Amino acid sequence: MSDAPPIVCLLGPTGTGKTAAAIEISRRIPASVVNFDSRQVYADFPVITAQPDKHERAACPHLLYGFLPTIEKMTAARFVELAVRTIEDVRAENRLPILVGGTGMYLKSLLGGIAPIPEIPDDIRTSVLERIINEGPQALHAELERTDPDYAARIHPNDTQRNARAAEVFLATGRTMTWWHTHGEHTPAPYSPLKIGMQIALSDLEPHLARRIDVMLEQGALDEARCAMASCSDPEAPGWSGIGCAELLSHLRGEISLEEAKLRWVKNTRAYAKRQITWFKKESGINWFAPGENAAIADLVESWLAENFG
Template sequence: MGTFQVVCLLGATGTGKTAAAIALAAAFGGEVVNVDSRQVYAGVPVLTAQPTAAEMAACPHHLYGDTPLDVAVAAGDYAVRARAAAAAIAGRGRLPLFVGGTGLYFRAILGGLAPIPPVPADVRATVLADWERLGPGAMHAKLAAADPDYAARIAPADRQRVTRALEVALATGRAFSDWHRQGDPDAPDYDVVRLGLSLSLDELIPRLGRRIESMIAAGAVAEVEQALVRYPADVPGLTGIGGPEIAAYLAGVRNLKETREAWLSNTRAYAKRQMTWFRKEPGVAWFAPDDHGALLAAVARRIAGQGA
């Protein structure tokens, strides 16, 4: 359908992207498209901090909570779905708002990630067997030797991302980060407004602590307990931060206080990695999380053709 305008709203976990997205949607007739690799999963809306029912009712939201917990989601495949959602939104005369904290998904959607050939099933099985045999530390070290750039961006315990990078390298003979740098020649020609929400890590940590407390109060532990009735603890949808910590609590490995502390520590480390990634992205205009007035003014200027 040719070039159309999209807004990308990015930022680390806990920086208030949902509230800002709703404000943007209300002001500019927008619809939100998820760009968070954990919020795609069904059955764990509290654990993954998906928008609440009230927030989703404020404007249309797309690609949240529609993927089974045992299905891994590759960035390139997700980009196809997100681009289709954006085209449908623009076709209705509304503004697509890509919102989330997964830098790799943003890069894939906007064309910064080359389409990666399908990985043969036997290669995937070999890498998963190695993970079970060697464990997270050894597999992350293996990735660090093969692809230090990508290994530095992900946690050793992130099975989905570590094994994905290793299986791609094994199947294609090229590092995962090489595919990132190549770019996608078939990417849509969007007119992109890039916005970011930012806080210092010292300012963010108390917000993250409060957020974890509210997630526990809202039923995150019960979500994981119910999920573990159907799935093993290492399915893709439960390996994001919060899932392993709660699973350890339910197994009696940690008490609730230790669970909170581990969850906050791991969330802090993840937020730091997100900040590092997003600060390297070009053309992002940065705003304080609650400064919706400045955010809306920047988009209004850009839509009016005056530049952000």
């Protein structure tokens, strides 16, 4: 029997049916879904970021979705703080917390603890911001590929927030993000996790991702972006850095056609899924299933709880 309380972690690349698996578990065990996807926290983009719809939310509670304004920044440290508080609320209701998402760093930070990176001096933060404005995040990412190739492989060249953060940390401490994540003192969250992953070849996932973007556009993704732009048109706002959001904003700003925006959206989604697959392959202790094997996943959760928590 384990003394640490149980949590289930459903992880894997985008578009592999993690939410459906969580709902199947909730049909057998009182449970609440807790988001750990860095894009699905934004309130203005429920369609573009594929947040659970009203029917999925009606099946069981879904928490930490769609609450953050486009102008606000989400970090791993902030996520951990929110997740711990949310998990404790779920446990207080005698429900099983099911963490669902694809942002590997958020889950790693929760289960393994956050590295205590020192505060970044204002002059370094300002200089990095000026470089982002003048050169774009791609220039910082190219440098990151030389100084910290492992971390560079996990983030997109267009990700302003993470490329800037990596540059700031390296300039301020002389250490890479990978070093801090592996050598700093960590305080793990006090939970006993069952990690379940959705495993699929990228070649099999690709056609589904393209179809899903077509569906998002049919469901009003462009109007969603237009409404978000009316309240926040700054392309540097953290919420606009998400895949799909950035491409549609470029179209609405008259920079590219809708067809080009869609092509970039598909291409960038594929690249993101590839990075997610690479990340989770390096994780240990994951029980792998094919998308759609939801009954088998629920069986595993039930037997794991019975064996380890009575």
